[in-house]
Amino acid sequence: MFSDNLINLLRGDPVVTILTGAGISAESGVPTFRGEDGIWKKFKPEEIASFDAFIRNPELVWEWYRLRQSIIKDIKPNPGHYTIAEFEKMYKKFYLITQNVDGLHTKAGSREPIELHGNIMRNRCMDCAKEYLEIELPAEAAIPKCDACGGMLRPDVVWFGESIPMNALIRSEKAVNEATLFFSIGTSAQVQPAASMPIRAKNGGAYLIEMNIEETDLTPFADEFIAGKSGELLPELKSLVTMIEN
Numbered sequence: 001m002f003s004d005n006l007i008n009l010l011r012g013d014p015v016v017t018i019l020t021g022a023g024i025s026a027e028s029g030v031p032t033f034r035g036e037d038g039i040w041k042k043f044k045p046e047e048i049a050s051f052d053a054f055i056r057n058p059e060l061v062w063e064w065y066r067l068r069q070s071i072i073k074d075i076k077p078n079p080g081h082y083t084i085a086e087f088e089k090m091y092k093k094f095y096l097i098t099q100n101v102d103g104l105h106t107k108a109g110s111r112e113p114i115e116l117h118g119n120i121m122r123n124r125c126m127d128c129a130k131e132y133l134e135i136e137l138p139a140e141a142a143i144p145k146c147d148a149c150g151g152m153l154r155p156d157v158v159w160f161g162e163s164i165p166m167n168a169l170i171r172s173e174k175a176v177n178e179a180t181l182f183f184s185i186g187t188s189a190q191v192q193p194a195a196s197m198p199i200r201a202k203n204g205g206a207y208l209i210e211m212n213i214e215e216t217d218l219t220p221f222a223d224e225f226i227a228g229k230s231g232e233l234l235p236e237l238k239s240l241v242t243m244i245e246n
């Protein structure tokens with residue numbers, strides 16, 4: 001399942017960059033977006049995950065995020081998240097880029113995940129940009145208001161059509177350019193700028209590994225495609241890498 005080449009690379013001194021998507025959180029009970037149980041099969045993203053949708057119908061958008069925040073508040077990282085946090089301690093240069101907004105990498109101990117699409121448990125004021133961590137949302141379907149200026153609060157996530165926060169872009173560029181070993185884990189590789197990162201890393205000389213339960217548009221470009229659940233594959237890979245050869 002894991003090539004000798006990959007094991008040897010991981011036993012060496014690689015610059016490791018890992019890009020994760022919704023698939024890494026699937027085994028924690030977080031529905032993915034485009035899989036069989038995908039969220040976008042039930043909802044239209046442009047109706048609930050865009051700035052226009054929020055201006056048009058903030059109550060509906062808040063209802064959607066209130067539901068997702070209530071699910072995500074209680075979920076736990078799975079062995080895939082924990083193993084990535086352990087890998088981070090093994091290498092001098094290690095970067096984690098995530099498209100996920102569930103905060104599970106941080107809960108699992110990853111020090112500074114690059115959160116390309118923000119964090120659903122963080123909210124901010126539309127007017128004065130004051131940030132609110134894990135607010136107690138009003139029970140009724142009201143729109144939470146800023147206690148500093150009275151403006152409407154919104155979830156601190158990147159909606160379709162919005163730009164990635166500059167800090168996350170700058171950090172992820174560095175992670176892509178410096179990688180000698182790049183993992184794309186649990187992402188359908190459909191959404192930019194994340195989707196092009198694995199290919200740009202490979203074009204820059206990195207060895208590209210894709211881990212997914214099914215092939216994606218990225219698979220033909222990967223040096224290795226490893227089929228399976230990330231929560232099972234990652235702990236197994238780490239045990240092989242750290243196994244003392246007797």
Ligand code: APR
Nearest residue numbers: 021022023026032033034099186187188191212213229230
């Ligand atoms: N292990 C590994 N991969 C898995 C697992 C698993 N246990 N379960 C599902 N997958 C794979 C699916 O096969 C799919 O390729 O995870 C991928 C999830 O793809 P998407 O649902 O499209 O999620 P993602 O790639 O993260 O979407 C990117 O799109 O909707 C926007 O902002 C949203 O960040 C999201 C972005």
